[in-house]
Amino acid sequence: MTAVVAEPGAGGGVADRAAGRGSGAASRPASGRLAWLRERGMGATVLVAAISAAFGVALLTATGYLAAVLRSDPYFGDSETLAIVIGILSVLLVAVAVYVGAMVTANTFATIVAGRTRTIALMRLIGASARAQRAEVAGQGLVVGALGAFLGLALGTGACIAAVPVLDRLVGIDSGYVVAQPVLLLPTLAVALTTWAAAWAGSRRVLAVTPLQALGGSVEATREQVARRRGRTAVALALLGLGMALLALGVAAGFITPLGVVIAFFGGLLSFTGLTLAAPVVMPPLLRLTARAFGRSVPARLAAENALRYPERSSRMAIGVVMGVALVTMFAVAAESVKVLVAASAGGEVDPMFAGMMDSFAGVMMALVGVSAVIAAVGLVNLLTIGVVQRRRELGLLRALGLSAAQVRRMVLLEAAHVTVTALAFGLVLGIAYGWVGAQSLLGSVRIPPDWSAPTFIAPAVPLLPVLVVVAATAVLTLVAAVVPTRLATRVAPVAALAE
Numbered sequence: 001m002t003a004v005v006a007e008p009g010a011g012g013g014v015a016d017r018a019a020g021r022g023s024g025a026a027s028r029p030a031s032g033r034l035a036w037l038r039e040r041g042m043g044a045t046v047l048v049a050a051i052s053a054a055f056g057v058a059l060l061t062a063t064g065y066l067a068a069v070l071r072s073d074p075y076f077g078d079s080e081t082l083a084i085v086i087g088i089l090s091v092l093l094v095a096v097a098v099y100v101g102a103m104v105t106a107n108t109f110a111t112i113v114a115g116r117t118r119t120i121a122l123m124r125l126i127g128a129s130a131r132a133q134r135a136e137v138a139g140q141g142l143v144v145g146a147l148g149a150f151l152g153l154a155l156g157t158g159a160c161i162a163a164v165p166v167l168d169r170l171v172g173i174d175s176g177y178v179v180a181q182p183v184l185l186l187p188t189l190a191v192a193l194t195t196w197a198a199a200w201a202g203s204r205r206v207l208a209v210t211p212l213q214a215l216g217g218s219v220e221a222t223r224e225q226v227a228r229r230r231g232r233t234a235v236a237l238a239l240l241g242l243g244m245a246l247l248a249l250g251v252a253a254g255f256i257t258p259l260g261v262v263i264a265f266f267g268g269l270l271s272f273t274g275l276t277l278a279a280p281v282v283m284p285p286l287l288r289l290t291a292r293a294f295g296r297s298v299p300a301r302l303a304a305e306n307a308l309r310y311p312e313r314s315s316r317m318a319i320g321v322v323m324g325v326a327l328v329t330m331f332a333v334a335a336e337s338v339k340v341l342v343a344a345s346a347g348g349e350v351d352p353m354f355a356g357m358m359d360s361f362a363g364v365m366m367a368l369v370g371v372s373a374v375i376a377a378v379g380l381v382n383l384l385t386i387g388v389v390q391r392r393r394e395l396g397l398l399r400a401l402g403l404s405a406a407q408v409r410r411m412v413l414l415e416a417a418h419v420t421v422t423a424l425a426f427g428l429v430l431g432i433a434y435g436w437v438g439a440q441s442l443l444g445s446v447r448i449p450p451d452w453s454a455p456t457f458i459a460p461a462v463p464l465l466p467v468l469v470v471v472a473a474t475a476v477l478t479l480v481a482a483v484v485p486t487r488l489a490t491r492v493a494p495v496a497a498l499a500e
Contacts, residue, residue, distance in 0.1 A: 049148025056187025057156030104379030109202030141199020236277035243271025254441035279315035303414035321423035324373030329431025335362035
């Protein structure tokens with residue numbers, strides 16, 4: 001039997017329709033086979049894949065163009081080291097964007113699968129296997145990833161083709177750089193494959209769905225169920241421990257060679273992956289602390305309880321914001337720490353030209369990393385919207401119990417604010433720590449006066465303006481992310497919501 005995953009929210013007739021499709025799934029029209037693309041959340045996932053691929057295309061094009069400009073320069077044309085540094089930086093930034101996109105995609109599919117619990121259970125009831133259904137969800141991830149990746153390839157390539165002549169005029173040269181090259185397929189394929197892998201990872205919950213759950217609706221793991229997942233917690237702790245060990249090794253190696261930053265980079269990836277896996281355990285205590293700042297009104301208490309009751313759902317919403325805030329803060333702190341180091345070596349004053357160059361470099365880097373923050377923001381909006389759609393019965397019950405439409409809207413807004421404020425604080429702490437590790441592992445071997453022989457210790461420096469920009473952007477993101485969900489929360493009458 002070919003497994004079919006129908007749209008969420010379907011009623012008891014799903015089993016009959018699914019049984020009727022059964023072995024004849026192959027004969028369905030294309031519109032029927034691809035109807036799941038209209039499901040809420042899939043469009044945003046295509047957008048995430050498109051942004052990731054377009055960003056990769058733009059970075060590779062920028063790297064190639066810069067190399068062409070340097071080759072035409074009589075002073076830097078023979079500098080292989082500079083070309084290698086630029087290439088490594090480009091690859092690392094593409095890897096970060098793909099990593100963030102994969103995390104957002106995995107969280108999105110995990111939320112979608114939670115909303116399909118009843119449909120999946122009905123399919124299990126009529127004989128479909130969980131593994132076949134999981135394979136179908138992963139196949140949907142491959143289709144969505146391929147659509148988004150090739151859309152990003154087309155848009156990114158077109159934008160770069162238009163930008164190269166403009167850059168030539170600004171620089172005053174004729175680079176003759178050809179944008180359309182086979183290397184641009186690399187980020188496209190990487191995004192498509194990581195989206196497929198992320199969908200497979202996000203759909204692991206399919207294996208745990210039982211036919212008895214066909215009687216319920218959207219099912220998220222409770223705090224008690226999350227606490228019993230000792231295997232996942234052990235893996236998360238192992239990754240976190242290994243990542244922290246690599247971060248420490250990168251700092252130690254940085255006292256000898258700037259290549260310590262490469263070790264620290266992998267330590268950062270592993271440690272953050274461990275934190276992501278452990279987020280359902282880590283986030284509830286942080287959310288509980290944040291809840292005290294929102295008062296004791298009925299909407300505020302309901303919002304806090306909603307965030308704590310299902311830690312997987314709230315942690316999926318928070319982790320994308322944590323990533324975006326941590327990345328931007330990391331580069332800001334690293335750049336500011338370098339400026340402080342240079343000021344110390346110059347007797348307390350920084351050359352204005354060098355300071356301007358560092359500020360420009362930090363601005364460009366944070367703008368590039370900002371693309372990853374945009375991906376995370378799209379993920380937050382998407383997950384919050386899906387969550388409200390899947391909780392229509394719950395929201396209808398609250399309306400039936402006496403809450404007004406304004407109170408329900410305020411509850412959804414406060415829930416978004418609760419999660420984003422917690423994620424903002426956590427992301428700032430991580431960003432400061434990662435930024436210091438990056439600066440220390442890169443520049444620890446640089447000797448500065450007055451003691452030229454001793455390894456250099458770089459004190460972490462936190463720039464005020466970028467932090468304020470991050471805080472303001474997070475506040476705007478909270479409001480934007482809550483616009484659609486707050487409208488959806490009260491669009492359906494209580495009786496109609498309870499009847500679903």
